[in-house]
Amino acid sequence: GESVGLHLPTLSVQEGDNSIINCAYSNSASDYFIWYKQESGKGPQFIIDIRSNMDKRQGQRVTVLLNKTVKHLSLQIAATQPGDSAVYFCAEPSETGNQFYFGTGTSLTVIP
Amino acid sequence: DTEVTQTPKHLVMGMTNKKSLKCEQHMGHRAMYWYKQKAKKPPELMFVYSYEKLSINESVPSRFSPECPNSSLLNLHLHALQPEDSALYLCASSLQGPYGYTFGSGTRLTVV
Numbered sequence: 196g197e198s199v200g201l202h203l204p205t206l207s208v209q210e211g212d213n214s215i216i217n218c219a220y221s222n223s224a225s226d227y228f229i230w231y232k233q234e235s236g237k238g239p240q241f242i243i244d245i246r247s248n249m250d251k252r253q254g255q256r257v258t259v260l261l262n263k264t265v266k267h268l269s270l271q272i273a274a275t276q277p278g279d280s281a282v283y284f285c286a287e288p289s290e291t292g293n294q295f296y297f298g299t300g301t302s303l304t305v306i307p
Numbered sequence: 308d309t310e311v312t313q314t315p316k317h318l319v320m321g322m323t324n325k326k327s328l329k330c331e332q333h334m335g336h337r338a339m340y341w342y343k344q345k346a347k348k349p350p351e352l353m354f355v356y357s358y359e360k361l362s363i364n365e366s367v368p369s370r371f372s373p374e375c376p377n378s379s380l381l382n383l384h385l386h387a388l389q390p391e392d393s394a395l396y397l398c399a400s401s402l403q404g405p406y407g408y409t410f411g412s413g414t415r416l417t418v419v
Contacts (some may be wrong), residue, residue, distance in 0.1 A: 229408070236413075237413070288404065291402060293357065
């Protein structure tokens with residue numbers, strides 16, 4: 196299978212600061228990536244996606260950056276809030292597109 | 308309706324019991340998935356149904372038996388499970404391949 200990994204397993208940030216969560220992927224042919232947020236006891240929730248023909252995509256308080264040269268993507272959360280505390284996964288589809296490979300996850304804790 | 312609904316939310320079963328997990332979506336998605344997630348780990352794919360036919364079985368033990376009665380409904384029948392099968396079982400659906408991938412909130416299964 197493909198390898199999608201995250202650099203940091205845990206991240207603690209002060210409320211109001213910006214958060215950056217990183218992810219490395221191994222399949223240079225991947226053309227689509229998704230970031231998911233998973234709160235305790237809940238299923239993964241779609242945050243934002245990006246296609247490989249883009250370097251950057253912005254949502255509400257979130258930005259995903261894609262660097263295809265080094266096969267790296269990141270999720271930036273602006274003005275982090277306590278409700279942002281969760282595990283964040285990057286994911287890429289398999290070559291057949293019928294399943295997702297998830298990274299190991301980063302646990303974000305927001306300190307009030 | 309933009310949700311994937313899973314029932315029950317919690318289930319405790321003995322190793323000799325037979326139980327079923329249910330997943331329902333009314334988004335017109337034709338692909339449905341079962342994932343297993345252990346604590347602090349990413350989801351792992353178990354089964355994929357495409358147009359109501361099983362297309363992927365990730366070498367899952369036969370004590371897990373999936374069923375797709377129609378395009379909106381996905382079941383997972385459980386029999387003679389082991390304590391190590393305790394996990395969060397997630398259902399997901401998608402319109403086509405990885406696009407519009409939506410997860411349910413999961414069933415927290417405990418095998419005693």
